[in-house]
Amino acid sequence: MRNALYFGDNLKVMREMQRGSYHVCYLDPPYNSGRNYNLFLAGSKVQQKAFDDIWRWDDAARENQEAVLRYDGRHPELVETMADLSCCLSGFNTMLRASKGRSEAESMRAYLAFMAPRLAEIWRLLSPNGSVYLHCDAHASHYLKCMMDVIFGARQFRNELVWCYSGGGIPRKDFPRKHDVILRYARGEEVLFNVERKPYKANTQQVGKHSTLSGGHEIDLARGTPVTDWWTDIKTVTGWNPEKLGYPTQKPRALLERIIKASSNPGDIVFDPFCGCGATVDAAHGLGRHWVGIELTVLALEPMERRLRERYKLRPNVDYRIEGYPRTLQDALLLAEQNPTERLRV
Numbered sequence: 001m002r003n004a005l006y007f008g009d010n011l012k013v014m015r016e017m018q019r020g021s022y023h024v025c026y027l028d029p030p031y032n033s034g035r036n037y038n039l040f041l042a043g044s045k046v047q048q049k050a051f052d053d054i055w056r057w058d059d060a061a062r063e064n065q066e067a068v069l070r071y072d073g074r075h076p077e078l079v080e081t082m083a084d085l086s087c088c089l090s091g092f093n094t095m096l097r098a099s100k101g102r103s104e105a106e107s108m109r110a111y112l113a114f115m116a117p118r119l120a121e122i123w124r125l126l127s128p129n130g131s132v133y134l135h136c137d138a139h140a141s142h143y144l145k146c147m148m149d150v151i152f153g154a155r156q157f158r159n160e161l162v163w164c165y166s167g168g169g170i171p172r173k174d175f176p177r178k179h180d181v182i183l184r185y186a187r188g189e190e191v192l193f194n195v196e197r198k199p200y201k202a203n204t205q206q207v208g209k210h211s212t213l214s215g216g217h218e219i220d221l222a223r224g225t226p227v228t229d230w231w232t233d234i235k236t237v238t239g240w241n242p243e244k245l246g247y248p249t250q251k252p253r254a255l256l257e258r259i260i261k262a263s264s265n266p267g268d269i270v271f272d273p274f275c276g277c278g279a280t281v282d283a284a285h286g287l288g289r290h291w292v293g294i295e296l297t298v299l300a301l302e303p304m305e306r307r308l309r310e311r312y313k314l315r316p317n318v319d320y321r322i323e324g325y326p327r328t329l330q331d332a333l334l335l336a337e338q339n340p341t342e343r344l345r346v
């Protein structure tokens with residue numbers, strides 16, 4: 001059984017995984033939004049806290065930073081990266097002290113210390129022609145891109161994808177924020193990439209090799225035009241969307257399908273270390289890929305199991321493995337102890 005869901009802190013789980021295991025990794029971590037996220041319990045209006053995205057410079061943050069500054073060398077291929085990341089974190093600290101108020105600087109520091117060792121592990125786990133897609137927003141995308149340059153190398157940066165959406169939440173004194181950023185990096189020089197094409201605009205006409213609308217560029221009307229780096233055709237999972245499972249921050253399956261098709265082939269293994277209610281594993285399964293997800297919050301298992309059962313008739317521990325899910329109070333307390341933010345509720 002290659003498909004698996006792990007429950008626990010992804011840093012601990014990833015450290016035990018073999019290098020080069022995954023063809024594509026999508027991650028949608030907390031964004032340092034300063035908010036709590038609640039889950040609607042199945043079939044009811046009752047809410048329970050799923051996870052929070054509020055960061056403080058506390059023991060957990062110090063422990064994350066130590067994982068980089070005093071790397072124990074268990075994976076020799078990460079020693080140099082961790083040394084580079086130590087410089088990067090210390091540069092951020094200097095810059096944050098200068099540019100932000102004390103509490104904002106502390107929370108960004110804590111957030112970046114959390115992300116650093118996890119992004120380094122992801123680099124280790126990708127196959128030589130693999131890719132990573134890091135989903136973030138304007139809260140921290142600028143810092144994360146610098147960190148990714150340090151880990152993967154600036155030359156390995158391939159795209160800044162902009163996912164545009166609409167919906168409520170209109171501020172009075174700012175332009176409404178209606179896009180997320182997805183940073184795409186390749187693990188190596190050779191990268192697996194399948195071009196997706198879409199039809200040209202309805203009124204485009206081909207004249208010889210050229211189009212009447214594209215300013216003289218060569219086109220092939222029958223083949224269609226490649227999807228660009230800004231995506232407006234994928235709706236969020238809100239309102240009455242039948243995909244909605246009640247899990248906060250759920251991402252649409254179509255977003256994951258586009259990413260997985262672009263950077264893997266059937267039979268490859270897709271990895272999501274912050275898998276929430278499982279949009280990635282769902283999309284991967286539908287596309288004939290194997291999948292591995294990691295999630296800290298035990299509340300995510302119910303919606304994940306539900307979608308895999310309803311869409312593919314998959315049975316836990318028969319068709320896919322579940323590792324680390326607490327079955328006893330003692331296990332639950334152990335999982336809570338593992339929580340790097342020390343704020344998991346059991």
Ligand SMILES: C[S@@+](CC[C@H](N)C(=O)[O-])C[C@H]1O[C@@H](n2cnc3c(N)ncnc32)[C@H](O)[C@@H]1O
Nearest residue numbers: 009010028051249250251274276277279295296
């Ligand atoms: C933004 S949500 C991901 C949502 C997901 N993309 C979906 O479509 O459902 C971030 C997830 O990361 C999880 N998480 C936070 N810290 C984690 C950690 N250290 N290890 C594993 N999961 C973690 C949270 O519980 C939350 O479910």
